[in-house]
Amino acid sequence: MIRQMHSSFLFAALVASLAVSPAEAKPAEQKKAMTKLEAATSLAPMLARVLPGVVSVLIEGQRNKPVTIEAAGSSGSAPIVPTPVVEPFQSGGSGVIVDAAKGIIITNQHVIVDATSIHVQLSDGRVTEAKLVGADVGTDVAVLQIPLKGLTAVPFGDSDRLRIGDFIAAVGNPFGLEGSASQGIVSALMRSDIGYEVFEDFIQIDAAVNPGNSGGALVDIEGRLVGINTATGAQKLRTQGIAFAIPVNMARAVADELIKTGTFRRGVLGFLTENLNFEMAQQMNLTITRGAAVKSVFPNTPAAEAGVKKGDVIVAIAGKPVRGHSDYVARVSSTPIGQKLKVELVGTGGKRELTLTVSDVMVSPMAEVPPMGVKGLDGLSLGAMLPGFKSFGFVQGARVLNVGDGVVASSGLKVDDVITKVDMSIVRTPQDFFDTTNAKMGRYRLEVFRDGRTFWIWLTA
Incomplete structure (x- = not known):
């Protein structure tokens, strides 16, 4: 109702300001006045420029279904890994032309994952096969290229300048209904820990x-x-009126690296962080209660060379607030190696x-073992997901460092597996895993990421 009243007031005021007598009005002035009026009361002129730059992405592919690893038998036989079950699929999504001369399109990685064939349909009806330039799972950004001429690009804006309350429009092809647009406002910025991507810094919109x-x-x-529209709140939050988009500045930084090298390699500043809490802030006599507290500093890294100590708290990176561990990880993990960050x-x-440089340094996690009293996990040690590990940036979870030679090893779990779930509980850290398994009785199922595939493994408490 408030928005409607505001629009009506704006319309009336603009009409009054543009009003001229018939004798005074000239055709050119009338046309100019009507153009201003249309721009103030309709999104149509803007969308007419944008819609040719938004495309449909059509996918055919094959994906592996998760399979259950059979534990080793009492005779000492090795765990059995079943032959993967492959299923064909067709799906679709949207994309945005950002370089008309080169035919460059930005889309989501989850739109093209497991694709064997990618086609793009333009708003004028033309269809062509697309080349996958590169994709990054961690930020959910992918770059395509098409060979067509006469394309229209959507010009880049600056997502760092967005404010809560700014008007926006989402343009795409929902349910295959091409050229659809919806409007709303920016509801929030820097949303993380939603659970869609590995590294999240979402724009929330309505x-x-x-x-x-x-x-x-x-x-x-x-x-x-x-921004690049990515997810709706109905998927994870089970609610309507909430959706999320990747900030274009993040998408653009990742896309530029994908265009140059075909991949996005992640580096480090040298911190291992955790969320700053009230108790920690009191102990350190700090007046803040938000930030990423430094748990440790890895040797031979930019942070170590700069003299950063355990207990320091990171409150901003590149001028953007850091409210906790997730913010810190997202900022660094979306910055190319070699770039400097304040x-x-x-x-x-x-x-x-x-001023620290994101560096290509291998860091090793500290081993964490099950607390006393947890049954069925003898010999198991886990570590954090850190840059340099082959699965870093692909999934969140707890990295397996050791399985011993007992029941954990016989279950089929291997070193460098990543545990992502215990039954239906999400695992992001070793502590998550130990907290969840400590409450288990009887058999429970692990969801494990291994070499790009998902497996299920059963353990008994």
Whole structure:
């Protein structure tokens, strides 16, 4: 109702300001006045510019179904890994042309995952096969290229300039209904820990986003690309009126690397962090209660060379607030190796600012073992997911460092597997795994990521 009253007031005021007598009106002035009026009361002129730059992405592919590993028998036989079951599929999504001359399209990685054939359909009806330039699972960004001419690109905006309350429009092809647009506002910024991607820094919007919108354009009131529509709240939060988009600045940084090298390699600054809590802040005599507290500093890294200590708290990176561990990881993990970042820290010596370079350094996790009293996990040790590990950036979970030679090993679990779930409980850290299994009685199922495939393994408490 408030928005309706505001629009009516704006309309009336604009009509009054543009009003001229018939004698004074000239055709050119009338046309100019009507153009201003249309721009103020309709998104049609803006969308007419954007829609040719939003495409349908058509997928055919094959995916492996999860399979259950059979534990080793009492005779000492090895665990049995069944032959993968492959199922064909067809799906679709959206994409945004960002470079008309080169035919470059940005979409979501989950739109094209497991694709064996990718085709793109333009708003003018033309259809062509697309080449996959590169994809990044961690940020859910993929880049396609098509060979057609006469394309229209959507101009880049600046997602760092977005504010809560800014008007936006989501453009895509929900349920295959091409050229669909919905409007709304920016509801929140820097949303993380939603559970869609490995590294999250979402724009939250209230515009309608549905299956098929993924990979489409989120544009501001001027038609500039400010985000890539990615998910609806109905999938994880079981609610309507909430949707999420990847900020275009993040998508663009990842896409540029994919275009250059075909992949996005992740580096480190050298911190291992955790969420700052009230008790920690009190112990350190800090006046803040949000930030990423430094648990440890890895040797021979930019952080170590800069003299950062355990207990320092990261409060901002590149001028953007860091509210906790997830924010820190998302900022660094979406920054290419070799790029410098300004890092603001608070510690016992007050606030300071460092400029650190994201570096290609291998870091090894510390082994964590089950607490006393947890049954059935003898010999198991887990570690955090850190840069340099082959599965870092593909999934979140607990990395298996050792399985011993008992029941854990005979279950089929292997070193460098990543445990992502215990039954239906999500695992993101070793502590998550131990907390969940500590409450289990009887058999429970692990969901495990191994070499790009998902397996199920049974353990008994």
